[in-house]
Amino acid sequence: MIVAEQKPFEEIFEAVKDYDKILLLGCGTCVTVCMTGGEKEVGILSKQLRLAAKKENKNLEVLERTITRQCDEEFFDEDTAVKIKEVDAVLSVGCGVGIQHIAYLFPDVVVRSGVNTKFFGANMQQGIWSERCAGCGECVLDKYEGICPIARCSKGLMNGPCGGSSEGMCEVDPENIECGWQQIYDRMKRLNKLDKLLENQPPKDWSTHRDGGPRKIVREDMMFD
Amino acid sequence: MARNDIKTDSRLEGVLKKGEFAFTGELGPPKGADRSRVEEKARYLKGSVDAANITDNQTAIVRMSSFAASAIAMDCGLEPVMQITTRDRNRLAIQSDVIGASAMGIRNMLCLSGDHQSFGNHQTAKNVHDIDSVQLVAMLKKMRDEGKFECGDEIKNFKKADLAPPKIFIGAAANPFAEPLDFRVIRLEKKINAGADFIQTQVIYDMERFRKWMDEVREKGLHEKVYILAGITPLKSARMAKYMKENVSGISFTDDIIKRMEQAEDQKTEGIQIALEQIEEMKKMEGVHGVHLMAIGAEKSVPSIAEKAGLLPRPEVGDVVTA
Numbered sequence: 001m002i003v004a005e006q007k008p009f010e011e012i013f014e015a016v017k018d019y020d021k022i023l024l025l026g027c028g029t030c031v032t033v034c035m036t037g038g039e040k041e042v043g044i045l046s047k048q049l050r051l052a053a054k055k056e057n058k059n060l061e062v063l064e065r066t067i068t069r070q071c072d073e074e075f076f077d078e079d080t081a082v083k084i085k086e087v088d089a090v091l092s093v094g095c096g097v098g099i100q101h102i103a104y105l106f107p108d109v110v111v112r113s114g115v116n117t118k119f120f121g122a123n124m125q126q127g128i129w130s131e132r133c134a135g136c137g138e139c140v141l142d143k144y145e146g147i148c149p150i151a152r153c154s155k156g157l158m159n160g161p162c163g164g165s166s167e168g169m170c171e172v173d174p175e176n177i178e179c180g181w182q183q184i185y186d187r188m189k190r191l192n193k194l195d196k197l198l199e200n201q202p203p204k205d206w207s208t209h210r211d212g213g214p215r216k217i218v219r220e221d222m223m224f225d
Numbered sequence: 226m227a228r229n230d231i232k233t234d235s236r237l238e239g240v241l242k243k244g245e246f247a248f249t250g251e252l253g254p255p256k257g258a259d260r261s262r263v264e265e266k267a268r269y270l271k272g273s274v275d276a277a278n279i280t281d282n283q284t285a286i287v288r289m290s291s292f293a294a295s296a297i298a299m300d301c302g303l304e305p306v307m308q309i310t311t312r313d314r315n316r317l318a319i320q321s322d323v324i325g326a327s328a329m330g331i332r333n334m335l336c337l338s339g340d341h342q343s344f345g346n347h348q349t350a351k352n353v354h355d356i357d358s359v360q361l362v363a364m365l366k367k368m369r370d371e372g373k374f375e376c377g378d379e380i381k382n383f384k385k386a387d388l389a390p391p392k393i394f395i396g397a398a399a400n401p402f403a404e405p406l407d408f409r410v411i412r413l414e415k416k417i418n419a420g421a422d423f424i425q426t427q428v429i430y431d432m433e434r435f436r437k438w439m440d441e442v443r444e445k446g447l448h449e450k451v452y453i454l455a456g457i458t459p460l461k462s463a464r465m466a467k468y469m470k471e472n473v474s475g476i477s478f479t480d481d482i483i484k485r486m487e488q489a490e491d492q493k494t495e496g497i498q499i500a501l502e503q504i505e506e507m508k509k510m511e512g513v514h515g516v517h518l519m520a521i522g523a524e525k526s527v528p529s530i531a532e533k534a535g536l537l538p539r540p541e542v543g544d545v546v547t548a
Contacts, residue, residue, distance in 0.1 A: 155312070155338050155352065159359035160412045162338050163400035163427055163475030171474035172341050185405045197411055200363065200419055203316060203356045203375060 001030040001122075002095045003129045004037065004115040012045070012091070013052050015112045019088040020059055024049070024114075025080075025102070026066030027094035034129055037093030037115055039066040045093065045114065063087060070098025073105060084109055120151075137208030137215065143201065144184050145191055150204070152180030158201040161185070228450055232369065232422065235332035235394040236304045237276040239542030240515075241423065241452045246508055247515025248536045249306060249425070249454060250274035250527050253283060254294035263294050266524040267301035273528040275539055276304040276333055278425070278517070282313060285345025292322055295331050306396060307331050310339025315355035316364065316375050323368060324380065327391030335396035335425065336361040336416075359419050362397050366420030369393045397421040399453075401438035402431060403475035410441045413451075423452040425517040429503065430466070431477035439512055448512025455507045458519045459530065460496035463487040497530060504534045 006012075016022050024046050032038025046062045053060035063083055068075045070092060076084075084090055084102070089110040092099045096117035103111050119131040134151040140158070141148055150156045154164075154172040161181030164171030170179045188194050206212070231242060240247045250270045255262040270277045279298060281291040288294075295305035307326055309319060323334065338358045342350045356364065356375075364375045372380045372388035380390050397416040401409055413424065429435045435455070442448050460466050463486035470478045482499060489495030500518075507513045516534075520527055531537050 154341055155357070156354045157338060157357040159357050159415055160408060161403065161405065162358075163398075163403040164341070165404045166474040167404065172343050174474070179404070181408070182405055185408050189407075194411070197408070198414060198418075200359055200415055203360045203364070206355065 001033055001120070002097070002117060003034045003119050003121040003131075004031050004095045004117045006036050006041065006045070006093065006115050007113070009045075009048060009052075012112075012114050013049060016049065016089060016091050017053060017056065017058055017060060021061040021063070021087045022049075022112075023063045023065060023083050023087045023090045025070065025084075025090050025092045025094065026064075027070040027092075027098050028066055028068040029071075031093060031095055031098075031115065032066075033123070037095075041093060042066050070094035071101050073101075076105060081106075135209070136204070136206070137212075138205060140201075140204075143196070145187050145193060145196075147180060147184045147187055149180055149184060152178075152183065157181065158204065160197065228422070228452070233332040233392040233394045235276070236542055237306065237333050238394040238422070240275045240540055243540065243542060245540040246536070247452070247454060248274050248531060248534075248539065249515065249517045250277040250524070251280065251517070251519045251521055252277045252294065252298060252303070252305075252524060253280050253521045254289035254291065256286070256288050258289070260297050263289070263297040264301050267298045267303040269524045270527055271301060271303045272539065273531040273537065274303075274518070275515075276306050278306040278308055278335060278519075280521070281308040281310045281337070281339065282345070283308075283340065283521075285312065285340045285342045285347070285350075287346060292326055292329075292331075295326065296329050299330060304333065305331055306333035306335050308335045308337055309361065310337045311354055311356050311358060311361055312339030312342065312352050315353050319356075319361065320364070320368065320374055323365060323393065324389075324391050327393065332392055333394045333396060334365060335398065336365065336421075337398055358397060359415050362395055362416055362419040362421050365391075365393050365395050369395070370420075395420055395422045397424055398427070399424045400427040400475050401429075401435055402427055402477035406434075409438060410445065410447070413442065413447060414445065417447060417451045421451055423454060423514075425454045426456040427475055428456045428458045428519060430460075430469075430482050431479050432503065432506065433479055434477055436510075439510060443512050448514075452514040453512060454515040454517040455503075455510075455513050456517050456519060457500050457503050457507075458521075459500040459523070459526070460486055460492075461523075462492045462496070463489075497526070497533075500530065501534055504536070 024042050026037050026042035042064050046064050049062050084106050091112045091114050093114040099113045120133040121129045121131045124130050136150050154170050165179040168182045170177040252266045279291045279295045291307050295307040298305045336358045342352050369390055372390035381388050399413045466483050466486050469476050504516050507516050
């Protein structure tokens with residue numbers, strides 16, 4: 001899923017405090033699962049905003065709503081669209097994709113962002129998410145038996161660990177970052193495939209990544225005539 | 226090309242191929258734009274070492290470029306080993322530097338991934354890592370031996386001209402101490418397969434582990450495929466040793482070294498004594514072809530260490546025939 005984190009409250013409040021009426025719009029997909037921008041967080045954040053506004057003698061009216069997916073037009077129902085158009089600004093706690101989709105669908109409406117979108121990650125345990133995919137556009141996972149060095153090595157090294165791996169952790173942050181190459185090595189060993197690591201991997205084609213410019217997928221088989 | 230074919234007119238290459246015990250040093254470029262500091266350090270090192278590594282923004286702190294400082298060192302008669310990290314430059318920038326450096330007469334180039342920018346003075350920088358150090362070695366080999374850029378285009382001044390490939394004696398680093406330990410010889414082998422001519426190791430304070438690593442290296446016959454220079458840095462104090470042990474990944478210490486440093490009356494002299502003993506052992510160790518002395522900030526002490534280690538005068542290489 002896309003993992004996001006709520007921005008510091010002060011930053012969010014600063015961005016919306018001078019409006020009279022805003023719509024706090026949550027998203028029911030990724031940010032709900034990572035407990036950042038779903039219905040529950042919308043409820044809490046709207047209360048915080050009202051309280052902070054009251055303290056500063058501001059007249060801030062906060063409407064609340066959470067739709068299934070902000071990145072898909074079909075979930076912007078009539079009622080939501082009316083509300084978006086009637087407020088001074090929409091404060092979205094969807095990911096960066098959702099926020100941009102609101103800006104795209106409602107060109108005359110001001111949108112403010114309540115989250116920092118972080119990465120594609122997995123839920124490791126309650127309250128912990130880890131980055132797993134860098135979206136490079138040309139998957140190399142088969143070469144590394146299911147552990148991605150692009151996403152999970154701090155330097156994205158494709159041919160083995162640098163000298164900064166110690167006790168399974170990466171020197172960049174030994175408390176929090178696991179050495180991706182230690183994990184690749186351990187897994188290859190477990191699967192009895194260490195010989196695969198001796199093969200030198202050539203430079204990657206980054207044109208499929210962001211380096212080739214913004215990406216778009218066109219599936220003609222899926223399109224209506 | 227086999228290890229023994231002469232590839233360049235590098236002095237370091239000449240020394241190694243003559244079968245002499247090589248001795249390289251290290252010169253850290255200054256943070257300012259004044260060349261006199263490089264010249265001063267080069268004067269200390271010249272004549273005492275076969276070549277000196279010119280570091281490339283080491284510890285991710287911005288300094289005079291390795292390319293420029295290498296050129297200044299050469300002006301002073303010191304042969305440079307130009308370090309290239311993949312942290313700051315992509316394949317375009319690196320290849321353009323490499324043909325430029327070769328045109329300037331720089332021959333030895335050491336391929337590194339580089340310290341992560343989070344350790345340096347521009348922690349908010351974007352890192353590059355378009356290629357890694359193994360891919361960098363392979364890229365330089367392709368440029369030199371096939372006369373081709375990474376993309377496959379031929380390296381020549383204009384369309385109908387002859388190939389004008391760079392002349393490079395290709396170096397890479399090896400760390401016998403970092404984890405996973407069992408991967409370390411595999412990683413060395415990958416660099417050799419990619420085309421490394423010589424290897425400089427991480428600084429050694431754990432001879433036991435180093436001997437074991439060399440056992441593995443010899444078992445695979447890798448010492449016959451590449452020249453290995455053992456990394457040595459004289460300790461300045463017991464405090465420095467303890468700090469490094471606790472805070473620097475990829476460096477290993479045996480307890481006796483720390484104990485010796487703590488008990489010494491003059492810790493600096495003891496540090497040099499330990500280094501001299503290590504050099505003595507390296508001279509006798511099968512498969513070790515030289516020592517790389519990293520005395521950054523202590524370039525001045527290199528001639529006396531070289532003298533005490535019996536490494537002076539440095540051998541003459543005469544006229545080496547370039548391939």
